Amino acid sequence: MELNQEIKTLAAQLGAILTDKRLTITTAESCTGGGISYALTDTPGSSNYVDRCFVTYSNEAKQALLGVSAQTLNSYGAVSEQTVVEMATGAAQAANADIAVAVSGIAGPGGGSDDKPVGLVWFAINIQGNVSSYEQVFPGERSYVRTQAIAFALKNIVSHIQG
Template sequence: MTVAADSLQLATDLGQLLLRKKYSITTAESCTGGGIAYSLTAVPGSSAYIDRGFITYSNKAKQQLLAVRSATLLQYGAVSEQTVCEMAQGAATAAGADMAIAVSGIAGPDGGSAYKPVGTVCFGFYLNGQLASSQLVFAGDRAAVRQQAIHYALKQSIALLTAEAN
């Protein structure tokens, strides 16, 4: 597996911001299967800001490792902003991290619905006690959806850190 050049640059930029702020980061990934953590750890010296990540593909794993509530999963589903916010909070707590990125989505080719089509990806971000989330729909095959999700998660993390008051 290789990291796309644009994702590697984003991971490098994110790492520099984390180092400058003396922050640590963790990931909680479902549809990206560890791709965000892989991108982050492709950067030399990344052990200074990333200690661990979580691949929580199943609902059971989300509940056991990240403390996602069963009520949240039942009411909103695994692919929801509510779930990814709980994933981000749970990952940050479990890892003792200042920042967490959480992702859950429908990469395809199956699994979509009229309400949540294939390509739907939800993102949750935890930064020093604050939560943010978003939902996007990406085009393309499974690999394209996953790569776009990784790219967006890294880019949005940079934006959140940059916007944070110094």
């Protein structure tokens, strides 16, 4: 995977902040397929703040590794605010991390619907138990949706930590 300069810069900025504040981070990724954790660990010194991350592409993985409830998945679907909030909470607990970011979306080209179009991505950021969630619809083809989602997640974590 080749990271673009924006993502490299954001990951390095986040890494410096995490190191300075002595915070740890984990990821719970679906549509980004580990792209956020790849960006984080591409930065030298990342072992100071990354211990483990989760790629939970299937509903079964979300349940088994992150504790997302079957009821949540059945009621709201994998691409929903409720699911990413549970993913972020479960990842923070499973990794014993100060910060967790969760991402679930429809990167395309198929899989979209009127309610959940291609490009829809839900994010949740859990910082020491305080969870914020975001919904974005990114334009473009699959790899561009994924790249935008990775950059958005990193930007928002930096923004939250800096207050």
